[in-house]
Each structure stands twice: as structure tokens, then as C-alpha cells.
Amino acid sequence: MTDQPFWNPKTELMPRSDLRELQLAKLRRVVGWAKDRSPHYRRTLAGVEPEQIRTWSDIDRIPFLTREEWMTSQDAHPPFGELPVTGAENAIRLHTTSGTSGRTPLRALDSRKDWSWAAEMWCYALWGAGVRPHDVGYVAFGYGSFIGFWGLHNGLEKIGALTIPGGAQTTAQRVRQIQDFGATVVASTPTYALRLASEAEELGIDLVNGPVRTVILSGEPAGSIPETKALIERKWGAHAFDTAGMTEVSTIVMFEPSDHPGGCHVIEDHLLEQVIDPDTGREIGYGERGERVCTSFGRSTTPLLRYRTSDLVVKVPHSRASSGRTWDLYEGGIIGRVDDMKLVRGTNVYPGAVEAIVRGFDGIEEFQIRISRQAERDEIELLVETLPTVDDAGWDLLADRLGVELAGAHEGLRFLVRRAAAGALPRFELKARRLTDLRTAV
Structure with missing residues (x-):
């Protein structure tokens, strides 16, 4: 057999x-x-x-x-x-x-x-x-x-x-x-x-x-x-x-x-x-x-x-x-x-689509997506924890490229790409939850 x-x-x-x-x-x-x-x-x-x-x-x-x-x-x-x-x-x-x-x-x-x-x-x-x-x-x-x-x-x-x-x-x-x-x-x-x-x-x-x-x-x-x-x-x-x-x-x-x-x-x-x-x-x-x-x-x-x-x-x-x-x-x-899909300023955002882009870049250890309401405007933020080998210049280049690709895949929606401190983002053994929606209503 x-x-x-x-x-x-x-x-x-x-x-x-x-x-x-x-x-x-x-x-x-x-x-x-x-x-x-x-x-x-x-x-x-x-x-x-x-x-x-x-x-x-x-x-x-x-x-x-x-x-x-x-x-x-x-x-x-x-x-x-x-x-x-x-x-x-x-x-x-x-x-x-x-x-x-x-x-x-x-x-x-x-x-x-x-x-x-x-x-x-x-x-x-x-x-x-x-x-x-x-x-x-x-x-x-x-x-x-x-x-x-x-x-x-x-x-x-x-x-x-x-x-x-x-x-x-x-x-x-x-x-x-x-x-x-x-x-x-x-x-x-x-x-x-x-x-x-x-x-x-x-x-x-x-x-x-x-x-x-x-x-x-x-x-x-x-x-x-x-x-x-x-x-x-x-x-x-x-x-x-x-x-x-x-x-x-x-x-x-x-x-x-x-x-x-x-x-x-x-x-x-x-x-x-x-x-x-x-x-x-x-x-x-x-x-x-x-x-x-x-x-x-x-x-x-x-x-x-x-x-x-x-x-x-x-x-x-x-x-x-x-x-x-x-x-x-x-x-x-x-x-x-x-129920994964989130509407941000008229654009559909799926966590899987974001991950597909993020995982295409070297040097990323972990990431989180956060959506909030700021002064009557929805904002979407990508927090990125990098590997120790990524220096400041490397981060600037990485953040710029991430922002361009995320916007290109989401009808021009601008993501605020920010660097998180080493070990700051949660780690998961079972199902990862990488999107947090802090808005009270969409």
C-alpha cells in the first residue's frame, strides 16, 4: 500500500x-x-x-x-x-x-x-x-x-x-x-x-x-x-x-x-x-x-x-x-x-490579502493590523516587527515599499506603516488574530 x-x-x-x-x-x-x-x-x-x-x-x-x-x-x-x-x-x-x-x-x-x-x-x-x-x-x-x-x-x-x-x-x-x-x-x-x-x-x-x-x-x-x-x-x-x-x-x-x-x-x-x-x-x-x-x-x-x-x-x-x-x-x-472583511474609507480590506503582501518581504518577524476612527476619518495601521538584521535605512526602504504595495492592492487606500519594538507584538500557537478594529461602528 x-x-x-x-x-x-x-x-x-x-x-x-x-x-x-x-x-x-x-x-x-x-x-x-x-x-x-x-x-x-x-x-x-x-x-x-x-x-x-x-x-x-x-x-x-x-x-x-x-x-x-x-x-x-x-x-x-x-x-x-x-x-x-x-x-x-x-x-x-x-x-x-x-x-x-x-x-x-x-x-x-x-x-x-x-x-x-x-x-x-x-x-x-x-x-x-x-x-x-x-x-x-x-x-x-x-x-x-x-x-x-x-x-x-x-x-x-x-x-x-x-x-x-x-x-x-x-x-x-x-x-x-x-x-x-x-x-x-x-x-x-x-x-x-x-x-x-x-x-x-x-x-x-x-x-x-x-x-x-x-x-x-x-x-x-x-x-x-x-x-x-x-x-x-x-x-x-x-x-x-x-x-x-x-x-x-x-x-x-x-x-x-x-x-x-x-x-x-x-x-x-x-x-x-x-x-x-x-x-x-x-x-x-x-x-x-x-x-x-x-x-x-x-x-x-x-x-x-x-x-x-x-x-x-x-x-x-x-x-x-x-x-x-x-x-x-x-x-x-x-x-x-x-465576517473578516473590513470596510475602510469605502475599500474592502481582508486580512489574508494583507498577509499575502507582508509575507512577500524579507526581514519581517511579525505584524498586526489596526483600524481606528480618528477625527471623523477611518485610519488603518500596519505595525511591523522586523528581524534584528534590519537597520534603520533598511526599515525606511521596507516601509516605503510596503506602503506602495498595500495601497496598490487596496484601491489606493493609504496604510500607516509603523515599526514595532522587538517582541512587542503578540505571538500565537493556535489561530493568529492579527486584525483589531477599534471603531465602535463602520
Whole structure:
């Protein structure tokens, strides 16, 4: 098996017509399961019968589920809300979202079967990135209640790779373990991969000529930003692969194949994904930017039907990749989030677009975007922390070039580019939050 490039060639190479029939059959099954057992779906699917779902257009019979609905249900019926089909007594694992929004995190229950399914989903991505049983995988993750890389850990073990949990340690300790244990695969967020690389440089550890050959990225859209990915690959001397998942579905939903860098295959034998216009809810076609809507076929304890993720994506046909997989792709992975966009003096600003420019410059250690209201005028500021090798003259040139490129990419909008003191900007292990909007209203 180790010589073939697919974890499950039967489904990864399945003809599209057969794949669509498989998805509809699984959808009918999960609709029946959820309606019979979940208080939430018993109510929202009152007029929907599984046998009514025969074609793709019949999917519209199923109402959308939003994060706000889930959280409201959780608040009204603590601690887990009305989505689960059973109570905690029949589950083996509880995980939460990261809680970066400031509200109580979503809580999700999983059974033993669910957790086995989550590991299987990760195996598609890991195997597609070239991970094999002889590898040594290092998981640079804190192992808290946030679901993060828990599933990846189990996926590495399922493949047969030696798996090293890197929790409850400093960044320096993790870097030393990566070196001491001869890790060939490292998993982290894109931001933390860069932080690990910076720490290695300070410690005098040569990552570029070390054993790590694969970096698995997840947790942030930055993994599919070409400039960020290229920077990670230069600092590690390894190939980086983007993935994306979410607590709401318990596992990974897409992965970047080795034959199509910059795009992520949807794992379509286990998920049904639609892309809709965020304003109208209408499904849109290939090549149009829209919001991901996710239905999971494998998570049985907390079913997920037509969940509006707020992730912005552009779906393209499977033919864009050359591997032979028949699963469609999201070009550029997750581009950002519907609520990420900020309006500044009539111009749309996306954090990912700013990062794509910033990461194209050498000498930058960290950055932050701040938006404020000054004397009836919106101002946007880019705070930049540089490497020690950047002197004052180098900074002046860097700041000028950054300002020009940022304005050119944002309809002439002027960014105030300022230098931050060394160590002044926050560092992140999990999801980075590099934009702060200090305005009371837009």
C-alpha cells in the first residue's frame, strides 16, 4: 500500500456520477438518523422525509444551520444544546471551538465511532502529503479542549507513523524535540510554523538541512497564501501542505494534494459541500467566491446538516488537479471568512490579502493590523516587527515599499506603516488574530 498515492483509491478515483449517488444515499441516511434522534433536527426537519431527497436540488429541502442557532441552543439547553442525538453518557470525547470570538465556545460530543471516523479523514490528507508508516510525526500543539490537531494525532497513529505529542512545552523545548527525535513530519498552524523556525534560528538549529521534509498546516487560511507557504518552506527546507477542518464537523474537510499546490480537495465521499451567496443563500457555481455550507456523513453523535461555516471559498472542478482524484477543489483553500472583511474609507480590506503582501518581504518577524476612527476619518495601521538584521535605512526602504504595495492592492487606500519594538507584538500557537478594529461602528 505504501507505494500507491491514495489512501482510499476506490472513493478518491470514483466517477463523479457514482460519487453523487453515494452522497445522496448517505444524505438520506443521516437525515433519517438526525430527525429520529436529535431534538433540534426533529423540529427543523419536521416536513422533510429521507425518501424525498432524490436529486441535488432536493437538498434545498433541508434548512441551513447557523453557528448562532447552535450557540443559542447550547445557551438554552446547557451544556451541549439540542443538536446531539444522545447525552454525554454515550460519548467518549468532548471538544470545543477555540473561543477566539469572545463568546462561550461551542461544545461538541463524539462517540468512539465518530473519533475513528475523524482519524480516517485525516489519513486522506496525511497520505496525500506523502506521510508513510516509517515517518516520525511531531504535533506542535497544546492538546487542550480545542479540537485542533487531536484528529491529526490519531491519523498519524492509524497510518503507523511514530507520533510525538508536543503539548505543554515552550517553543524552544518543542524545537529541540523535533531535532532530538528526528521528526520528518511536523504539524502546526502556519503562524506557529514560522515561530518555530524563528526559535530554531535563535537556538542555532539548522532546520533547512534537518530531517523534516513535510509540514502539515491547519487552523488558519494562511496555509494557502502562496507567500506565507513559500516562506515556511524556505525556513524549514520542507514541503508544506495546507489542510482545513473545524470543530463543528470534528475533523478535517479538505487537504492540499501534492499535484495541485494552492488548492484543496474536498473529501467528498464523507462530506457534502455547497457554496452559496452569503447574502441570498443561493447555491453558486464553479469559479465564484461564496460561503461554504457543510454536511457531514460521519459524525453521528452531533449531526451536521447544511451548516453555514462563514468560510469564503472558490470551488473549481476536480480536473484542475492531475492526480486523477475526482473530488472537487477549493482554489486557494479557505480564502477568509465572511465576517473578516473590513470596510475602510469605502475599500474592502481582508486580512489574508494583507498577509499575502507582508509575507512577500524579507526581514519581517511579525505584524498586526489596526483600524481606528480618528477625527471623523477611518485610519488603518500596519505595525511591523522586523528581524534584528534590519537597520534603520533598511526599515525606511521596507516601509516605503510596503506602503506602495498595500495601497496598490487596496484601491489606493493609504496604510500607516509603523515599526514595532522587538517582541512587542503578540505571538500565537493556535489561530493568529492579527486584525483589531477599534471603531465602535463602520
